[in-house]
Amino acid sequence: MPKEKGGLGLRGLEIWNKAAMSKHLWSLCSDFASSLWVSWTRCYLLRGRSIWELKCPGDCSWSWRKILGFRDIGRDKMKIRIGNGRRASLWYDNWHPLGPLEKILGERIIRESKLSRLAKVADIMEGDTWRWPSVRSLALSDLMRDTLNTFRPDSNREDVLYAFILWLAIQGGIYTHTKLLRFVEDLDHLFFACPFSERVWNALHAKCNLPWVQWSWLEILSWMEQFRGRSMSSIVIRLMFAASELGFI
Template identity: 25%
Template structure:
């Protein structure tokens, strides 16, 4: 059995409550094991022995337990044994109409089956954060957005987190220092962008955005992001791209120095950030009424990227 199939089988119990049978003739629906009513599979509370004693078998279809006049065929005594059956109304049996599988979402609505719908139904749901549109947006660079999501959640394997896990010997932990500035342990707030090296990078790239007034403290950057979360202007989009790219390449430089001993100057890292963001911007189309032409000049955006508006 392949890895993929093993993973699919492992989530059977999570997926099963959302797969229902839409009843037609009832002949293709197992009366006890399929989900066709709000009670779920009847085998949850009706045992195989009780089913057999009533004259049915485990393979009985729904059509087998509903009489032609639309009444249940199971014993009256079942209503005393299982009171939940009292309010269970027999489904309308339609001859020559096939039963079919349907997907029901979290609200109980029948919907078209898609992998997205499955994921949305089985994933862990939480309250929507106010910075979501600053990380995930149409023009984003996916790997940068994923990285800054880790940064915001403080999930990067920085030295301050490793020390909490007590990874390595006590001596090695005491020798830890930021690979970029060689001063103190690195942490999320230190790397973005209080570290002297990272601060140089940030100061070089923030002049290319509308964030000149935002210093290198992560709390100030988060405040700016939350205040501008609903803005979709090109200068705002560019600023989001720069923040994500800056955090991505600073982290990349940190890892290069830590694991490969390769080093670049802050100016080289800043230039790579600008080049990467510019390549993304070249795919944009700007309205001719866009006022901040100085921003376009900074990023060397050609006039061909100006969209002609209809009269």
């Protein structure tokens, strides 16, 4: 429920879950992500394959199954602007204006093209023009006909994964300075400003013999620095602080 209506202003878990899965997909598709999880997943789960072509195994973890199940939504948001075609998957990435070729042409055309499933867009490029595979297919003929003459590769630049950032910006999901400040304000409301939080703090401060001052979240964190010691009072205050914050969530 929004804060102006008396709620805590928290976002729905379903939205946060979709955002988290989108971030995982983006990390696996991006050349700039280098976390331990991304490296492990690419090595042991993808094994050189595209995330879009994997079948969902029956014995995979719950989280991996959810990420794979989110691909149809995620791929629509992750468009690639073609440059030299060296990083974009020919069949599975969303680089063509009409969509992923695997969805448009189907498995038979992929087999008859004599191109690998790991083929890149560069494999059908000749300089800055297209060199489509010689396959007798109405679907491929329609694709070649519907591809605008203005849509051409550019061998002098890199492929760019771009649309996901635009989608985040439209959804308000990019953590700008203003958004981070608003996040701190949400913590202030959650932990201190709402009536329930204030009652809890009053009771805890009375039991710990501490004066109640309605500070902000950042001020409270700074104030807690003095209780890093091993004395009984410092330990009790730290436990009180941790238990109270957990209870508000």
